[in-house]
Amino acid sequence: MRWVEVAARRIAQHASRGRSGLEWPRFGSRETALRWGEPFGPTTWSRALAGRVGRPTGKARSKDGGSGGQGSKPATRGPIVALSPDQITEPKHELAQLLWKFGLPCGMDERENAFPIFYADSKIDMSLDDMKELMRTHCVACIKCTMNNTIVTMTDYKGAVKTQCSAGSVGFAGPKRGQPGRRAAACSRAAHARVGIPDVPCTSQYRALRAFASESKPHAQQQARPSQQAGTAGAPSVLGLNVASPQQQPPKAKRDPFPVLSGGKLDPSESFMTGTNAAVLEQMYDRYMEDPSKLHASWVAFFNNIEADVKPGQAVALSRQSRNQLSKIPASMTEGRDLFQVSEDTIKLMAMMRAYRHRGHLVADLDPLQLNDSIDVDDVLVPYISRKELEPSYYGFTEADLDREFVVSGEIPGPAVRKLRDVYNLLRESYCGKVGVEYRHMVSKEEKVWISSFVENPNKSKFSVAEKKIILEDLARAELFEKFLSFKHSTAKRFGLEGGESVIPGLLALVEHGAALGVENVIMGMPHRGRLNVLGHVVRKPLEQIFHEFTPHEDPDADQYLGSGDVKYHLGTSQEASLRNGRRVHFSLLANPSHLEAVDPVVMGKTRAKQFFTDDFDRRKTVAVTLHGDASFAGQGVVAEVLELSDLRDYTVGGTIHIVVNNQIGFTTDPRYARSSPYPTDVAKTVGIPIFHVNGDSAEDVVRVCMLAMEYRQRFGKDVVIDVFCYRRHGHNELDQPMFTQPLMYKRIKEHPTVLNVYAKQLISEGAVTEAEYKEMHDTIMAEFNKRFIAAKDWKPHMKDWLASQWKGIQSPHIFCSPRKTGVKEEHLREIGLKTCRLPTGFRAHPLIKKIFAERRTSIELGESIDWATAEAMAFGTLLAEGTHVRLSGQDCERGTFSQRHAVLHDQDKPSNYIPLNNLTPKQAKFRVCNSNLSEMAVLGFETGYSLESPNVLVLWEAQFGDFANGAQVIIDTFIAAGEKKWRRQSGIVLLLPHGYEGQGPEHSSARLERYLQMCDDDPDVVPDLDSESTKQIQECNWQVCNPSTPANYFHLLRRQIHRGFRKPLVVMTPKSLLRHPQCKSSLSDFEEGTSFIRVQPDVTPGLKAPHEIRRLVLCSGKVFFDLFRERTKRDVEDVALVRIEQISPFPYDLVAKEIRKYPNADLVWCQEESKNMGAWSYVLPRLETTLRHFDLNPSRRIRYAGRSPSAAPATGNALTHAEETTALLNASLH
Incomplete structure (x- = not known):
């Protein structure tokens, strides 16, 4: 809980300041204590604390609740015992745990259900600023002080019950839980006198109000109040309030900085400050502190008097000016009162x-x-x-x-x-x-005031007759479109918007209002429900094209794009549209899979990229809009992940507008079974954004709320949620029968008028339109639909619809792109390389960083022993210098999971950092490295969307460990692996997946290489036409899967993503132990001009026998090569060749055939670290057999397997077993 941390850290701060040291009382002594209630729960108030800590003098407590005197019964409380941190396990002891963490002792009352007791020293206090923040955060309205001042507690105003003791003093009991008559801390005049406390009431709200009013004064340790002077002076100060320490002698009385009432009775003029009014008083005081002009003169005068420390009873006395203002109040307000x-x-x-x-x-x-x-x-x-x-x-x-x-x-x-x-x-x-x-629930007071000023404005957004007609027309188009499709294609699924048509005029108003506020681009994502309607009437996709997609037809682009395509209600589009207000807006509605909400982070990523490439630094020109279903918004975890990205520096888009089409059902599931919260949108409260619920039958309110949402987003740069309560007139699709599961609901729907009928009837009754005008509008729209339907027969798509704007020059798969070299001139390479490991003057880096960078500089200067991280930095640096934007994202990727990258350096003396890759050349492109939150699906989706915006960016996502990518499997399966084939949108995203068996157990070994190879679409039985670089082969495949084993090859692999005429996703199995392996190094000559990525690494080891004498050819990939090489050297084996396949998919048939032909007498072995049912074995085996057959390389030869046995888990967690398995696969490979 936040207030617990505030208290603990505040106490720790004082403890660390060395104010004569802390002299904590001995455990078991009955010293002054501070007692806290249990943390506040989500639906219940914290119980008010009752009773007082017994006085250390051992005096008894009187019957009337005062402190002990002669004849009083002894105080009843259990002994206080020391606690060790492991004993403090209950949730209510959270503060105790934190105090122990800071090295501060605490104890606990041994009584059953007693609250923890924390000892305080006179030098520990909390300023009233901190107290106020603590109370605000947890709805606390008062500070509860017992009369003997041996305890300070906090309670909420709802739970407190005011009681009046015979002395006229006020105490508080616990919450109203069946004990309305229970009294606690009730005190008497006699009891006060016995302990030397003046006879004064203890109105806690009054004290709290005075404390708040004094917060502009210095908050050094507060002076003791008159009510505490006798017998309580010199009390320890806790949380800015004084707690008695009776063993100390009272000093001479001083004036009370917080005046209390005189005479022992509450002044009638201040009676309104008691009871549950405390919360409102605090709210009024907050307004006073923020801007007195917002309050009536009577309140301003009251708080001014408190600030001036007037005598009790006179705080409500008004100044002459205030009395003049009050005189203007009508007599009816005060008559008889x-x-x-x-x-x-x-x-x-x-x-x-x-x-x-x-x-x-x-x-x-x-x-x-x-x-x-x-x-x-x-x-x-x-x-x-x-x-x-x-x-x-x-x-x-x-x-x-x-x-x-x-x-x-x-x-x-x-x-x-x-x-x-x-x-x-x-x-x-x-x-x-x-x-x-x-x-x-929002944190920002400014935002709350802004919203309330709009919502409570009785004249808000009154629509003119012309505007109402526009809403009616938009609504009519939305409804008649669905009816037209239903009539023309009654047996086709379209997932119509019937029941929620008001979303269409809402979206149109949102976009037009946004355009007036400076919006130029709208990036949208949505599910299947209502998609065709949004495409046709909001995004302005040609209706001819939509109607054409309902009829069976041949794909005219089949010769240009070999792919599966997708159903019509998954497709997206990009359109430039003219609005009614004369402005133009560019729409991008992203294609999406059936996996609900998966498109949300993709929309965010594309929006962020658009903002970057258009220099939209204040994020007001490009807006993200996502539509959701009610069941999916509440049920899909990616929604929460996306919301948590919304305000992160490297992922924010300046606010996404979320529109939930709440048809109050999820397929066949009722809301009460679909979520545990009142609304499907409650998940959005976690990030403190406004949520507007609106009746979908009220079209004007939907439009009004959409305009308000856009204005909020443009003003505050935050997400906003619109929850449109509507219904689904048909089943999950038009062929589904909803009466099976929701008969009562659908009887009601059948009888319910449509949204259009409701609004048309309203406007006709208002006189805004006539029935004749409405009929004319209806007929005109239907005639237009018929005209477009006829024209759809001749509609033909164009490639510019798929690769336009920034993608001009990028070729479709059927157009051959010549291969390009990826090497760099030596001088330029050395210059960039040295700058990547240069430290600025005056920057104090960590000593180990200095050592690492010094080693990098040495390797570059000598041109030898360049390691993996240095090669990566040079790849990034050379691309940046060429003008290519580079964005690297993932958990801990700034430093690197294995402490290898160090892309961001942190000064050890001051809060500053340095990014070498952003300090290479004056005209370089921007390098962005982003430590993501602990999310895979949302972050990878975000980066996928980022890569879709422009081909001139290298986007990389790095998994903390390779197998953690399975948390993003939906994005990988539906967007990355199949996106181009379904939706004809290219992406050059790179997945960096740490992979390798080093005995770290099942979850930190394998990146699940087999899964990515299984999704490759190349035919294992057909050898494609190959040129020297197999560029055409890569163009026609869905992605590339590579397992490079040298820093230089990794360098070329990254640069190849940009230096080609097309874009293709790349999956890289990156190393872990190889990052610092002494043999995993490259020479600078391997990076120089004329070099490129090597798909198959031949064995060039000196000392091997002649090729015709080689008895075995071991094919492998990745880290296992170095294990084989080490073992072969150790055993002096000279007749076994080791060949590495660096690009596994698409399979390099030509180069593999070349290596097999080189060793005519060798038997063939495939060696891998992974289990037999994993790794590349299942993928390479049929392709090796095809290679032998196609190139006539003795097809009858058997290809043996050397690796781990089949297993359910990727790797063992036992180090001994791991070593035994490694030895076994090495033996099988070399003998």
Whole structure:
């Protein structure tokens, strides 16, 4: 809990300042203590603490609750015993755990259910700033102080019950849990006198208010109050308040910096500060501190007087100016009442306003079907609230009070003085109408005030007749489009939007309003539901093309793009559209798979890339909009992952607008079985963004909320959620029968008018349109659809629809692209290489970093022993110098999982860092290295989207360990492996997957190489036409899977991604132990001009026998080569050749055949580290057999396997077993 950490860290700070050291009391002694309640739960208030810690003097406690005296019973409490950290296990002991972590001792009362007790020293305190923050964060309204000041506790105002003792002092009991009469800390005048405490009341809200009012004063250790002077002076100060230490002698009394009431009784003029009013008082005081002009003059005068430390009872005395202002209040406001009764009623009114703002949405009219209208909600609890809590009678107001006037200046828009009836009606209209607003959970006060000022504005967004006609036309197009498709293709699935058509005018208004606010690009993602409608009427995909896709046809691009294609309700498009307001907006609606919500992070990534390439640094020109289903938004974990990306430096897009098409069902599952929260959007509360719920049958409210969402996004740069309550008029698709599972719901839907009928009837009744005008609009739209339908027969696509804008010059697979060399001139290579490991003057890097960089510089200068990380840095650096943007993302990738990269250096003396790759040349491109959050699916989806925007960027995602990529399998399967073949969109994304068996167990060994090879689409029985570089072969495959074994080959592999005329995903098995392997090094000559990636590494080891004398050819890939090489050298084996296949897919038939032909008398062995059912064996075996057959290389030859036995787990966790398995596969390979 945050408040626990605040307290612990604050105490630790004081403990570390060396204020004469800490002299902690001995465990078991009854010293002054600080007691805390249990942490606040999500649905219950923290229980109020009762009782007081016994005084160390051993005096008894009086019957009336005061401190002990003669004849009093002894205090009853258990001994306090020391606790060790391992004993502190309960959740309520979280603070104790933190204190132990900071080396501070704590103890615990041994009584059953007792709360932990933490000892305090006089030199430990917490400033009132920290106290206030602590109380704000956890809805705490008061500080509870017992009269003997031996305990300071915190409680919430809901749980406290005010009790009055005979002396006129006030104490507090626990929450109303069946014990309304229980009293705690009740005190008496006699009890006070016995311990030397003046006879004063202890109104905790009053003390808290005075404490808050004094926070502008210095917060050094507070002076003791008069109520604490006698017998309590010199008390330890805890949390900014004084706690008695009776063993110390009281000093001379001083003036109380927080004046208390005199005479022992509460002044009537300040009675309104008691009870549950404390929370409202704090809220009013916050407004006063922020801007006094927001409050009525009476409140300003009251707080001014408190700040001026006036005498008790005079805080409400107003200045002459304030009295003049108050004189303007109508007499009806104070007639028959004094000002203080009016103030108390005003506080009650504010409590009602607070209830509406926090929970009014729970009873808003959101469901078009009114599925719960048969329940008497006045007598039952709607989730978390009773409707009665929103009625004036709940707060003590009567029918006669409705016409009373109240001061509401600064609380709601409009006049400073308003009738209760007007305020009540405004609140119901604002928060319980067709729109429900959730925003009080947000952190930013500015944002909350901005939203409330709009929601509570009675004149908000009044539409003109012309605007209403536009909404009607948009709604008519949306509904008639679905009906037209249903008529023309009654047996086709289209996943129509029927029941939620108001989303279309909402989206159109959102885009047009955004364009007026500076939006130029809209990147969209959505599921299948309503996709065709959005494509046709929002994104402006030609209707001819949509109608054409419903009819069987030959693909005119089949000769250009060999692929599977996809169903029409998965396809995307990019369109430039002219809006009604004359502005132009570029739309990109991304294609998506059936895996719901998987497209969300892809949209974010593409948006971020668009912002980068258009210099949209304030992120206001390009906006991400995603549509969701209610069941998927609540159920799919990637939604939470995406939300957590929303405000991260390297992933934010300046706010995504989420629109949930809430048809109140998930396929056949009811909401009560689909989520555990009241709304499907509750997951969005975790990041503190506003959520607008709106009735989908109220088209104007949908439009109004969409415009508000866009304005919020443009103003604050944050996500926003719109939850459109609607319904699904058909089943999951048009051929599905929903009556099987939801008969009552669909009976209601069958009887319910369509959204268009509802709105048309409304406008006709208003006189905005006539029935004749509506009929004419209907007929015109249907005629247009018929015209487009006829034209669809002749529609033909164009390749520019697929590879346009920044992708001009990138070729489709059927157009051959000549291979290019990826080497770099030696001078340039050396220059860039040295700059990648240069430290700036005055920058104090870690000593080990200095050593690593010095070694890198030496290797570059000598041109030998260049390791993996240096080769990678040179690949990035040379691309950056050529103008190619490079983005590397993943968990811990700045340093590298294995501490190999060090792309970002941190100064050891000051909070600054240095990125060498951003300091190469003046005109270089931007290098972005991003430590991601602990997410695979969302982050890889984000990077995939980033790679789709432009071909002039090298995008890399690095898994912390290779097998962690399985958390992103949906993105890999549907977007990366198959995206181009389904949707004709190229991507050059690179996956870096650490792979290698070093005895680290099942989860840190294998990157699951076999999975990526299984998804390769090259035919194992057909050898393609090959040129010297097999470029055409790569163009026609879906991706490349490589396992490079040298730094130089890795260098060329990365550069090859950019230096070609097409883009193709690349999966790289990257090393772990090879990062520092003494033999895994390259010479600078291997990087120089004229060199390129080597798909197959031949055996060039000196000392081997002649090729015709080689008895065995071992084919392998990756790290296992170095194990084989070491063992072959150790055993002096000279008749075994080791050949490495660096590019496994697409399979290098030509080069493998060349190596086999070189050793005519050798038997063939495939060696791998992985188990037989994993690794590359299943992929290479049929292709090796095809190679032998196609190139006539003795096809009858048997290819033997050398590797681990089949296994369910990728690797063993036993080091001995690992060593034995390695020895076995080496023996099988060499003997």
